[in-house]
Amino acid sequence: MKRAGALLSTWYLAFGGVLTLVGFAAPSSSVRDLLYMVAALQIFPTLLVARRINDLPWRLIAFFVAVGAFFAGEQVVSGGAPSWENPVSVVLALCGAGSLVAALAVLLRHSVPKATAALTGDAAIVALGSWIASWAMLVQPIAERSKQRALGIFLYGLYQPTTSVVIFLVVVVVLAHRSRPPAIWMIVAALASNMVGDLLYSLMDAGHLSASSERWILPLYTFGYFSASAAFLHRSFPDLSRPQADVKVDGLGRLFVVIGSLVVPVVVLALTSPNDGADRIVRFLSAIALASTVTLRVLGAVRANTRARAELLHGAQTDPLTGLPNRSVLLGHINDLLRTSWSAEVHPTLFFVDLDRFKNINDSLGHAAGDEVLVTVARRLLNAVPDAATVARLSGDEYVVLDPASRSQGASMALAERLLAVFREPLALSQGDVFVTASIGVAEISPTSSTSAEDLVRHADTAMYRAKDAGRNCVAVYDESMHERVAHRLAVETALYRALDRRELRLFHQPILDLQSGDVVGFEALMRWQQSDGTIVSPAEFIPIAEDTGTIVPIGSWALLEALGQLRRWIDDGVCSPSATMSVNVSPRQLSDTNFPAIVSEALTRSGVAPQLLWLEVTESVMIAEPELALNTLRRLRSLGVRVALDDFGTGYSSLSLLQKFPLQRIKIDRAFVHGVADNPNDRSLVRTIVAMGRSLGLDMVAEGVESVHQLQVLSDLGCMKAQGFLISHPVPPDAMRSTVAALERLGHFPGLRTSGATSSASP
Numbered sequence: 001m002k003r004a005g006a007l008l009s010t011w012y013l014a015f016g017g018v019l020t021l022v023g024f025a026a027p028s029s030s031v032r033d034l035l036y037m038v039a040a041l042q043i044f045p046t047l048l049v050a051r052r053i054n055d056l057p058w059r060l061i062a063f064f065v066a067v068g069a070f071f072a073g074e075q076v077v078s079g080g081a082p083s084w085e086n087p088v089s090v091v092l093a094l095c096g097a098g099s100l101v102a103a104l105a106v107l108l109r110h111s112v113p114k115a116t117a118a119l120t121g122d123a124a125i126v127a128l129g130s131w132i133a134s135w136a137m138l139v140q141p142i143a144e145r146s147k148q149r150a151l152g153i154f155l156y157g158l159y160q161p162t163t164s165v166v167i168f169l170v171v172v173v174v175l176a177h178r179s180r181p182p183a184i185w186m187i188v189a190a191l192a193s194n195m196v197g198d199l200l201y202s203l204m205d206a207g208h209l210s211a212s213s214e215r216w217i218l219p220l221y222t223f224g225y226f227s228a229s230a231a232f233l234h235r236s237f238p239d240l241s242r243p244q245a246d247v248k249v250d251g252l253g254r255l256f257v258v259i260g261s262l263v264v265p266v267v268v269l270a271l272t273s274p275n276d277g278a279d280r281i282v283r284f285l286s287a288i289a290l291a292s293t294v295t296l297r298v299l300g301a302v303r304a305n306t307r308a309r310a311e312l313l314h315g316a317q318t319d320p321l322t323g324l325p326n327r328s329v330l331l332g333h334i335n336d337l338l339r340t341s342w343s344a345e346v347h348p349t350l351f352f353v354d355l356d357r358f359k360n361i362n363d364s365l366g367h368a369a370g371d372e373v374l375v376t377v378a379r380r381l382l383n384a385v386p387d388a389a390t391v392a393r394l395s396g397d398e399y400v401v402l403d404p405a406s407r408s409q410g411a412s413m414a415l416a417e418r419l420l421a422v423f424r425e426p427l428a429l430s431q432g433d434v435f436v437t438a439s440i441g442v443a444e445i446s447p448t449s450s451t452s453a454e455d456l457v458r459h460a461d462t463a464m465y466r467a468k469d470a471g472r473n474c475v476a477v478y479d480e481s482m483h484e485r486v487a488h489r490l491a492v493e494t495a496l497y498r499a500l501d502r503r504e505l506r507l508f509h510q511p512i513l514d515l516q517s518g519d520v521v522g523f524e525a526l527m528r529w530q531q532s533d534g535t536i537v538s539p540a541e542f543i544p545i546a547e548d549t550g551t552i553v554p555i556g557s558w559a560l561l562e563a564l565g566q567l568r569r570w571i572d573d574g575v576c577s578p579s580a581t582m583s584v585n586v587s588p589r590q591l592s593d594t595n596f597p598a599i600v601s602e603a604l605t606r607s608g609v610a611p612q613l614l615w616l617e618v619t620e621s622v623m624i625a626e627p628e629l630a631l632n633t634l635r636r637l638r639s640l641g642v643r644v645a646l647d648d649f650g651t652g653y654s655s656l657s658l659l660q661k662f663p664l665q666r667i668k669i670d671r672a673f674v675h676g677v678a679d680n681p682n683d684r685s686l687v688r689t690i691v692a693m694g695r696s697l698g699l700d701m702v703a704e705g706v707e708s709v710h711q712l713q714v715l716s717d718l719g720c721m722k723a724q725g726f727l728i729s730h731p732v733p734p735d736a737m738r739s740t741v742a743a744l745e746r747l748g749h750f751p752g753l754r755t756s757g758a759t760s761s762a763s764p
Contacts, residue, residue: 008049008233009186009230009231009233009234009235010230012046012226012229012230012233013186013226013227013230015226016039016222016223016225016226016227016229016230017223017226019035019038019039019219019222019223019226020219020220020222020223020226021219022035022219023035023036023218023219023222024215024216024219026215029214029215032215032218032219032222033075033218035218035219035222036075036218036221036222037072037075038222039221039222039223039224039225039226040068040071040072040075040221040225041068041072042225042226042229043064043065043067043068043225043228043229044065044068046229046232046233047061047064047065047232048061049233050229050232050233050237053233053235054232054233054234054235054237054238055238056232056237056238057106059106060103060106060107063099063100063102063103063106064099064103064228064232066095066096066099067096067099067100067103068225069096070092070093070095070096070099071092071093071096071221073092074089074092074093074096077089077092094162097162097166098162100166100191101162101166104166107240121293121296121297121300122257122258122297124293124297125258125261125262125290125293125294125297126161126257126258126261127161127162128161128261128265128286128289128290128293129260129261129262129264129265129290130161130261130265131161131286132265132268132269132283132286132287132290133264133265133268134161134202135282135283135286136265136268136269136272136283137268137272166191166195181234181236181237181239181240182234182236183231183232183234183236183237183239183240184231184236184240186227186228186230186231186234187227187228187231187240189223189224189227190223190224190225190227190228190231191224192224193220193221193223193224193227194220194221194224196220197217197218197220197221197224200216200217200220201214201217204217262290262294265286265287265290269283269287316328317329319392319393321371321374321375321393322374322375322378322393323378324378324382324391324392324393324399325390325391325392325393326392326393326394327392327394327395329390329392330390330392330394330400330402330453330457331453331454331457332453333390333402333404334350334402334445334453334456334457335452335453337402337404337445338445338452338453345407346404346405346406346407347406347407347408347409347411347412347444347445348402348403348404348405348406348444348445349402349403349406349412349415349442349443349444349445350400350401350402350403350442350443350444350445350456350457350459350460351400351401351402351403351415351416351419351440351441351442351460352398352399352400352440352441352442352443352457352460352461352463352464353381353398353399353400353401353419353438353439353440353464354397354398354399354438354439354440354441354464354468355373355377355397355436355437355438356436356437356438356439356468356472356473357472358370358373358396358397358436361373361434361436365429365431365434369429369430369431369434372427372429372430373397373427373429373434373436374393374397376427376428376429377397377399377422377423377427377436377438378391378393378399380422381399381401381419381422384418384419384421384422385401385403385415385418385419386403386405386415388403388404388405389401389402389403389404389405390402390404394457400457400460401415401419403415409444412442412444413442413475413477416440416442416475417475419438419440420438420440420473420474420475422438423435423436423437423438423473437472437473438473439464439465439467439468439472439473439474439476440464440467440474440475440476441459441460441461441462441463441464441465441466441467441475441476441477441478442460442463442475442476442477442478443456443459443460443463443477443478444477444478459478459482460478462478462482462486463476463477463478463482464476465486466482489545492537492541492542492545493545493549495531496529496542496545496546496549496551497549497551499529499531499555500554500555500558502532504529504530504531504532505527505528505529505555505558505559506527506528506529506530506733507525507526507527507528507559507562507563507566507734508525508526508527508528508731508732508733509523509524509525509526509563509566509731509732509733509734509737510523510524510526510724510728510729510730510731510732511523511724511728511729511737511740511741511744512524512581512583512702512722512723512724513722513723513724513728513744514721514722515712515715515716515720515721515722515723516716516721518744518745519577519745520576520577520580520741520744520745521577521579521580521581521722522580522581522582522583522615522722523567523576523580523581523582523583523737524582524583524584524585524617524724524731525559525562525563525566525582525583525584525585526539526585526731527539527543527555527559528731529542543587546587547587547588547589550589552587552589552590553589553590553593556586556587556589556590557590557599557603559584560584560599560600560603561602561603561606561607563582563584564582564584564603564604564606564607564609564614565606565607566582566734567580567581567582567607567609567613568607568608568609569734570734570737573738575737575738575741576737576741579613580613581612581613581614581615581643582609582613582614582615583615583616583617583645584614584615584616584617585617585647586616586617586618586622587622588621588622588626591618591622591629591630591633591634592626592629592630592633594633596633596637597633597636597637597640600614600616600637600640600642601640604640604642610641611640611641611642612641612642612643614642614643615642615643615644615645615666616637616642616643616644616645617644617645617646617647617668618630618634618644618645618646618647619646619647619648620646620648620649623662627661630662631661631662634662634663635663638663643665643666644662644663644664644665644666645664645665645666645667645668645700645702646659646662646664646666646667646668647668648668648670648704649667649668649669649670649690659693659697659699664699665699665700666699666700666701666702667690667694667699667700667701667702668702668703668704669687669690669691669701669702669703669704669720670704670705671704671705671725673686673687673690674687674703674704674705674706674711674715674725675705675707675711677711677714677715677718678708678710678711678713678714684714684718687703687714687715687718687720688718691718691719691720692719695719700722701719701720701721701722702720702722702723702724703715703720703722703723703724703725704723704724704725705724705725705726706723706724706725706726706727706728707725707726707727708727709727711725711727712727728744729744
């Protein structure tokens with residue numbers, strides 16, 4: 001349908017061009033009149049067709065129908081005589097021009113809704129400027145020749161300003177569309193033809209052109225009507241009424257039109273002299289009206305600019321979601337406090353409030369619910385603080401409260417407790433009530449401190465992280481030792497990024513012993529980090545950092561390949577049995593990586609180790625945090641032939657359900673139970689239950705942290721047939737494993753481990 005409209009539009013444009021040429025060549029004025037009436041009347045059926053093709057709004061159709069009807073009526077009433085001689089003819093022409101202004105205003109209101117209000121003043125300036133120019137050059141000469149037709153001449157004088165407003169609105173419509181569809185240029189061509197015709201008529205009526213010039217005017221109108229029809233039918237016409245995003249119509253084009261409307265009347269008034277007193281009065285009043293309009297427009301522009309600057313400043317200093325001051329405003333308030341005089345009775349304090357596990361809300365309820373939480377928390381914090389305090393939102397779920405008038409540390413802690421109490425009541429969201437907790441860091445602003453505002457915020461932030469480390473939902477107060485710990489963590493974190501490249505990471509291995517045969521049946525790979533300066537960093541320190549920063553993913557991939565390659569070399573060198581296995585710990589970050597199964601598969605291929613010789617050890621927390629993702633990844637790993645062990649069994653929250661749901665083949669009994677298995681009846685009962693449950697499920701059992709022969713004996717009696725720990729061997733470097741395995745094999749079966757010398761010989 002729209003393609004047919006485009007073809008019809010092209011046909012209309014071509015047909016209009018042909019009729020225009022015919023009109024120029026026609027010797028008879030009656031032929032030109034006939035062609036003009038055909039062009040004017042074809043607007044009506046064309047608009048109905050365009051309504052069907054392009055779904056034009058009825059209001060727009062009504063205005064354009066009115067344009068054609070009024071101008072056709074004006075041509076009939078005037079009968080070829082000057083329009084100012086007949087007031088009815090002038091009124092019809094004015095109504096036609098007014099309808100055209102209304103149609104263009106409708107287009108602008110749809111395409112640039114926010115710009116239409118500012119156009120009123122500019123349109124008034126254009127109209128007044130055109131009035132002054134047309135009065136001096138066109139209307140006043142006619143008035144001199146025919147003083148008996150004052151009403152017609154006055155109405156005639158209003159027509160040219162109206163058409164000037166049409167030109168102005170056309171310019172604005174063009175500027176409002178970046179793509180400039182073909183329909184807009186057809187509209188421009190239509191209006192340009194009509195405006196040139198109007199100008200020629202006006203010059204002819206004023207005596208500046210001869211009456212023979214009329215033969216060139218009606219064909220211009222004919223082309224204008226057909227060009228407008230072609231625009232209505234073209235498939236790009238609906239684009240003119242669509243809202244335009246991020247378009248400014250206050251550009252050079254619009255400014256040029258407005259300035260021209262000011263310059264032209266000034267030049268005209270300067271070059272022409274008033275003919276009589278009435279002419280002088282009209283010029284004076286018109287100039288006053290134009291100056292007043294320009295003044296009001298400038299004042300409006302200044303006010304709009306002031307409002308815009310205020311909105312920009314407010315936006316630059318305010319969080320858009322909560323309406324709270326942002327970081328820059330907070331730092332400014334802190335700097336003001338640092339510059340002001342200090343009183344021994346005042347202890348300004350900073351409170352850093354961070355929501356606990358806010359990401360879970362976004363992930364489970366959606367970001368809209370998360371925004372509701374942030375707004376509600378902001379409102380509650382505002383209600384909880386003193387009037388002089390400032391509540392700011394830094395980013396995400398981080399808020400800072402600045403209390404400039406705290407009297408003591410006790411008062412500061414009391415306010416911290418009030419802030420913490422804000423979260424004890426559920427937050428009412430559109431999706432239901434939710435409970436949220438927060439961790440709060442407190443930093444006091446000291447008069448003797450040389451720290452900056454940024455440092456103080458960082459101190460409060462450091463204390464907040466200490467509160468999170470302490471279990472969340474609590475308050476921590478900053479002290480210098482926290483800064484040292486943070487600096488140390490940052491140094492470790494920075495060095496960890498380069499540890500792999502510097503070959504500072506290495507694997508130690510702890511043997512896993514079969515208690516019945518006394519054979520070494522496997523090894524667990526344990527990571528160690530010795531920096532280039534000789535400093536040894538504990539795994540308990542750098543593994544959590546690697547997990548937090550994400551460096552655990554490349555480190556874990558390296559460890560997996562290194563451990564499997566070492567197992568291959570030991571098997572090939574006869575250090576261990578060909579059926580010996582390698583256990584490698586897997587972090588939550590690795591398990592959540594969709595590429596992890598491919599990484600495991602590549603490591604097995606490159607090392608030449610059979611998949612069943614690899615045990616991947618995971619903790620319960622890994623599977624509790626994101627159970628569906630963990631289950632999917634573990635199933636993909638099992639499809640490779642790799643086996644999965646549950647490490648630290650018994651220390652989590654849902655061990656029994658994990659055994660049923662996840663594809664596990666081994667349980668590693670946590671050292672916390674093994675430590676008391678020899679002396680504590682409760683621990684012994686728990687281990688007995690775990691072993692019995694594991695055996696009933698067909699799971700392999702390994703006890704961790706065995707440190708005494710008595711523990712080993714009890715574990716064997718309870719049915720746990722594999723163990724590892726310091727009694728058997730400390731973790732040793734790869735080159736020491738041959739002697740370690742040889743020493744363990746010399747011990748023989750389990751009963752031989754009862755000798756006191758066994759431990760020392762087995763622990764190199």
